[in-house]
Amino acid sequence: xxxxxxxxxxxxxxxxxxxxxxxxxxxxxxxxxxxxxxxxxxxxxxxxxxxxxxxxxxxxxxxxxxxxxxxxxxxxxxxxxxxxxxxxxxxxxxxxxxxxxxxxxxxxxxxxxxxxxxxxxxxxxxxxxxxxxxxxxxxxxxxxxxxxxxxxxxxxxxxxxxxxxxxxxxxxxxxxxxxxxxxxxxxxxxxxxxxxxxxxxxxxxxxxxxxxxxxxxxxxxxxxxxxxxxxxxxxxxxxxxxxxxxxxxxxxxxxxxxxxxxxxxxxxxxxxxxxxxxxxxx
Amino acid sequence: xxxxxxxxxxxxxxxxxxxxxxxxxxxxxxxxxxxxxxxxxxxxxxxxxxxxxxxxxxxxxxxxxxxxxxxxxxxxxxxxxxxxxxxxxxxxxxxxxxxxxxxxxxxxxxxxxxxxxxxxxxxxxxxxxxxxxxxxxxxxxxxxxxxxxxxxxxxxxxxxxxxxxxxxxxxxxxxxxxxxxxxxxxxxxxxxxxxxxxxxxxxxxxxxxxxxxxxxxxxxxxxxxxxxxxxxxxxxxxxxxxxxxxxxxxxxxxxxxxxxxxxxxxxxxxxxxxxxxxxxxxxxxxxxxxxxxxxxxxxxxxxxxxxxxxxxxxxxxxxxxxxxxxxxxxxxxxxxxxxxxxxxxxxxxxxxxxxxxxxxxxxxxxxxxxxxxxxxxxxxxxxxxxxxxxx
Numbered sequence: 191x192x193x194x195x196x197x198x199x200x201x202x203x204x205x206x207x208x209x210x211x212x213x214x215x216x217x218x219x220x221x222x223x224x225x226x227x228x229x230x231x232x233x234x235x236x237x238x239x240x241x242x243x244x245x246x247x248x249x250x251x252x253x254x255x256x257x258x259x260x261x262x263x264x265x266x267x268x269x270x271x272x273x274x275x276x277x278x279x280x281x282x283x284x285x286x287x288x289x290x291x292x293x294x295x296x297x298x299x300x301x302x303x304x305x306x307x308x309x310x311x312x313x314x315x316x317x318x319x320x321x322x323x324x325x326x327x328x329x330x331x332x333x334x335x336x337x338x339x340x341x342x343x344x345x346x347x348x349x350x351x352x353x354x355x356x357x358x359x360x361x362x363x364x365x366x367x368x369x370x371x372x373x374x375x376x377x378x379x380x381x382x383x384x385x386x387x388x389x390x391x392x393x394x395x396x397x398x399x400x401x402x403x404x405x406x407x408x409x410x411x412x413x414x415x416x417x418x419x420x421x422x423x424x425x426x427x428x429x430x431x432x433x434x435x436x437x438x439x440x441x442x443x444x445x446x447x448x449x450x451x452x453x454x455x456x457x458x459x460x461x462x463x464x465x466x467x468x469x470x471x472x
Numbered sequence: 473x474x475x476x477x478x479x480x481x482x483x484x485x486x487x488x489x490x491x492x493x494x495x496x497x498x499x500x501x502x503x504x505x506x507x508x509x510x511x512x513x514x515x516x517x518x519x520x521x522x523x524x525x526x527x528x529x530x531x532x533x534x535x536x537x538x539x540x541x542x543x544x545x546x547x548x549x550x551x552x553x554x555x556x557x558x559x560x561x562x563x564x565x566x567x568x569x570x571x572x573x574x575x576x577x578x579x580x581x582x583x584x585x586x587x588x589x590x591x592x593x594x595x596x597x598x599x600x601x602x603x604x605x606x607x608x609x610x611x612x613x614x615x616x617x618x619x620x621x622x623x624x625x626x627x628x629x630x631x632x633x634x635x636x637x638x639x640x641x642x643x644x645x646x647x648x649x650x651x652x653x654x655x656x657x658x659x660x661x662x663x664x665x666x667x668x669x670x671x672x673x674x675x676x677x678x679x680x681x682x683x684x685x686x687x688x689x690x691x692x693x694x695x696x697x698x699x700x701x702x703x704x705x706x707x708x709x710x711x712x713x714x715x716x717x718x719x720x721x722x723x724x725x726x727x728x729x730x731x732x733x734x735x736x737x738x739x740x741x742x743x744x745x746x747x748x749x750x751x752x753x754x755x756x757x758x759x760x761x762x763x764x765x766x767x768x769x770x771x772x773x774x775x776x777x778x779x780x781x782x783x784x785x786x787x788x789x790x791x792x793x794x795x796x797x798x799x800x801x802x803x804x805x806x807x808x809x810x811x812x813x814x815x816x817x818x819x820x821x822x823x824x825x826x827x828x829x830x831x832x833x834x835x836x837x838x839x840x841x842x843x844x845x846x847x848x849x850x851x852x853x854x855x856x857x858x859x860x861x862x863x
Contacts, residue, residue, distance in 0.1 A: 223777075223858060252779050252782055417586045439565060
């Protein structure tokens with residue numbers, strides 16, 4: 191059971207302003223059947239005062255999606271386009287009391303539909319489908335752009351990949367983009383962080399440090415890729431500048447093993463640890 | 473809560489039968505002895521455990537009582553079976569399961585895959601039927617384990633376990649089945665189908681939560697999962713949970729009776745009535761699964777163009793308990809992996825509801841659902857922007 195506030199339940203059970211305004215002055219759409227939630231928002235605007243006189247919604251989604259849409263229509267009525275365009279997803283969630291963390295993306299959907307409806311109005315009323323305007327899509331499963339992720343991080347002070355998933359859905363399906371989300375988080379939040387200590391030069395390391403550094407590169411950068419093909423790699427020895435490894439699982443006996451060793455493992459080790467190293471089969 | 477509960481979520485859990493509770497109670501209080509003790513007071517409890525073991529063996533037709541190992545739950549049984557099969561056959565590096573398993577099987581397989589095992593997830597067709605040809609094509613002498621569920625929790629579809637076990641054995645692999653959703657609902661005969669290991673859980677057939685069983689056929693190479701005690705012939709450490717073991721024994725005895733006295737036929741008749749009723753009254757619905765090979769208590773129905781959590785929350789107002797394969801109910805963002813494996817179209821996958829009945833379900837329960845459900849669906853469809861897609 192989700193811990194929904196009474197106000198969420200009230201707007202879910204008794205949604206306000208359901209439907210579609212005929213000859214609307216602005217129509218914004220976001221989401222799709224594939225995503226599991228979608229919202230179509232129509233607004234009627236007084237063209238002289240720019241005041242939103244009416245708003246209606248149609249939503250496909252869970253209780254919090256319906257409640258977010260419903261409360262949004264109440265929030266925008268009576269506001270000018272300028273005022274309405276300042277409404278954030280946090281304002282929508284606050285209006286509802288709160289939303290469970292995993293459901294914050296419902297409030298984000300409300301904000302996006304509103305963005306699209308405002309844009310539609312400004313462009314003369316032609317329906318606008320909310321698009322992640324950016325050049326770069328980070329999460330391909332849910333079509334979430336870098337810009338949308340950055341906006342969510344800044345607006346809501348997000349600090350973890352899990353937070354970003356809760357707010358934008360990015361990373362919630364296949365998870366392939368989680369590394370990239372982490373990088374965006376690091377980038378956005380780095381301004382307020384102390385810069386990390388400069389890593390030690392490989393040649394100045396003790397033998398134990400060298401081995402640990404190589405092992406951590408194997409673990410973080412190499413094994414996950416080999417695992418995808420059902421294989422893995424073990425560090426067997428470090429002999430001067432030669433890293434000796436053993437390929438295991440699907441990698442052992444694979445026809446492309448030598449290629450994996452030289453073109454992938456050695457390249458990564460040279461790049462991340464030291465260009466002087468070479469990698470050989472133990 | 474004074475409202476009457478209409479409980480149609482028996483694949484999630486069932487009510488513990490009053491006979492079961494009664495049988496368990498003395499072992500919480502006056503008969504608290506440790507079954508491993510030398511004194512009669514504790515040792516007497518050994519007899520209670522053995523009696524329960526016999527009842528479990530009887531329900532699944534195990535040849536020997538000592539093939540029954542008591543565990544804390546079916547998830548433990550599944551984990552034990554999978555890790556035992558790979559640890560006992562160190563040289564083999566290939567394992568096979570289906571694409572629609574419970575997470576208690578899926579997650580260990582993903583873990584082993586990350587450890588370098590070759591893993592095949594056998595697919596299903598649009599009715600959720602197991603692809604035997606795919607299994608035949610990918611199994612080889614390197615295969616350590618084939619683990620395939622007996623019946624699917626979400627759709628109730630029954631898999632051809634006998635054929636699967638035969639193929640596994642032709643290649644020298646160990647055959648395990650997660651029979652959590654089959655035991656108590658349909659006859660389960662481990663000897664007839666020829667599985668090496670089988671997992672079951674008491675709370676799915678009116679037993680208590682917190683106790684399960686792993687059946688391990690004599691002669692199967694086995695490595696324990698929990699170590700540190702001589703209990704269960706050193707195959708599962710930990711002081712025996714006497715009350716719960718007595719409870720699962722009693723639950724098996726009652727289940728055996730229900731399988732032979734026509735109770736499950738009555739359940740199937742009520743399920744069919746619910747399903748036919750919904751199909752007759754509500755447009756744009758679709759039954760998921762294989763009606764020909766299905767456990768008698770389950771129906772999984774998709775309501776097009778609307779979302780499952782919203783349906784459940786309205787049903788909740790009438791005390792009607794069911795569950796959904798929708799993304800929103802799980803906290804994950806994708807609809808059920810079972811429905812996706814069956815390639816159920818998205819406009820239907822998000823709106824899937826599973827009704828799972830039991831012998832306690834009444835005709836009145838079904839009538840209430842058939843009365844209250846149609847207006848809920850209609851109401852949500854009026855809100856949905858996709859309703860305009862309907863013909």
